[in-house]
Amino acid sequence: MSELRILSEEELKKYGTTWSWSARAKALINQQKATWETAASHYRSLRQVESRWVDFGHFRICLQHNPGRIRSSAADTGAAAVAARPCFLCAGNRPAEQYGLPWGEGYTILANPFPIFHYHLTIPFGEHTPQRLEGRIGDMLRLTRELREFTLFYNGPRCGASAPDHFHFQAGIRDTLPIEEEVDSLLRDHAQRLGDDGPTQVAAVENTLRRFLLFRSADADHLERLLTRTIGILPHHDEEEPMMNLLVWFHENRWTLLLFPRAGQRPWQYFAEGEEKIMVSPAAVELGGLVILPRKEDFLKITDDDLRSVFSQVTLSAEAFASVREQLTTFCVP
Numbered sequence: 420m421s422e423l424r425i426l427s428e429e430e431l432k433k434y435g436t437t438w439s440w441s442a443r444a445k446a447l448i449n450q451q452k453a454t455w456e457t458a459a460s461h462y463r464s465l466r467q468v469e470s471r472w473v474d475f476g477h478f479r480i481c482l483q484h485n486p487g488r489i490r491s492s493a494a495d496t497g498a499a500a501v502a503a504r505p506c507f508l509c510a511g512n513r514p515a516e517q518y519g520l521p522w523g524e525g526y527t528i529l530a531n532p533f534p535i536f537h538y539h540l541t542i543p544f545g546e547h548t549p550q551r552l553e554g555r556i557g558d559m560l561r562l563t564r565e566l567r568e569f570t571l572f573y574n575g576p577r578c579g580a581s582a583p584d585h586f587h588f589q590a591g592i593r594d595t596l597p598i599e600e601e602v603d604s605l606l607r608d609h610a611q612r613l614g615d616d617g618p619t620q621v622a623a624v625e626n627t628l629r630r631f632l633l634f635r636s637a638d639a640d641h642l643e644r645l646l647t648r649t650i651g652i653l654p655h656h657d658e659e660e661p662m663m664n665l666l667v668w669f670h671e672n673r674w675t676l677l678l679f680p681r682a683g684q685r686p687w688q689y690f691a692e693g694e695e696k697i698m699v700s701p702a703a704v705e706l707g708g709l710v711i712l713p714r715k716e717d718f719l720k721i722t723d724d725d726l727r728s729v730f731s732q733v734t735l736s737a738e739a740f741a742s743v744r745e746q747l748t749t750f751c752v753p
């Protein structure tokens with residue numbers, strides 16, 4: 420890959436403190452906003468996005484009307500379309516203004532120029548290699564611990580990743596996704612605990628429109644092993660990775676990780692015409708309770724029942740989830 424545009428320490432320091440990776444990442448975004456007008460205008464328009472809340476009692480969904488995300492929501496991520504376009508995560512194809520910070524073994528931290536969060540990062544691997552989590556969970560946990568003011572997320576290749584052909588994580592500044600503040604009460608009142616005495620707590624959460632598994636651990640190696648085994652029992656086709664999204668953050672010296680097994684990529688409403696159409700393409704952010712709607716009409720008309728319908732189509736059914744939960748119980752109880 421050509422042209423790795425790396426921001427120098429000297430330049431980075433002009434835009435913020437650099438004592439931690441969170442601070443460095445925020446300084447990078449400040450620098451990009453100051454020197455890259457396209458990205459800056461998208462961050463500015465983020466201040467004006469409209470949002471409204473839908474209250475389901477023990478949890479809430481925030482709807483965000485964000486016209487800047489139309490490219491991502493409407494992206495054709497089919498194999499033919501992906502093969503026909505230049506990959507926007509390859510260093511040689513990035514805009515001239517886009518600079519990054521090298522992290523770990525071969526990753527680059529970049530400002531996401533189409534933000535959902537006031538600080539929004541894309542963290543591609545250096546080589547053009549498919550989106551697949553296998554072998555990268557350790558990297559993900561280390562990166563999360565270092566970017567501790569951020570929530571890291573992973574979108575599977577058919578679960579919202581707009582570059583399914585180039586491995587990447589994303590991260591958004593913490594305390595933006597509704598689920599981050601709901602996790603403790605969900606765990607206390609609305610979760611089935613599957614294993615509690617080992618180094619990793621595991622729970623299954625069901626009555627929040629989307630069924631998911633919740634892991635909490637201060638032990639990275641144990642969490643990595645358990646997560647790897649769990650991914651191994653999720654429904655999947657042939658050699659493909661199971662369809663899934665992950666959210667993970669590091670707080671009070673432990674990781675909180677949410678695993679959303681998926682049953683479908685997009686709901687029927689996405690493909691509908693006319694009145695019935697709702698352009699919504701669920702990925703980790705939506706499963707975290709922040710539903711991005713690029714079209715104003717969808718933002719205005721979407722109902723509680725539409726949200727129930729959309730989430731139920733893209734996440735596991737009660738039966739499929741029960742099967743995962745039962746298998747998980749056999750190896751996670753200490």
Ligand SMILES: [Zn+2]
Pocket residue numbers: 506507508509546547548584585
């Ligand atoms: Zn690429």
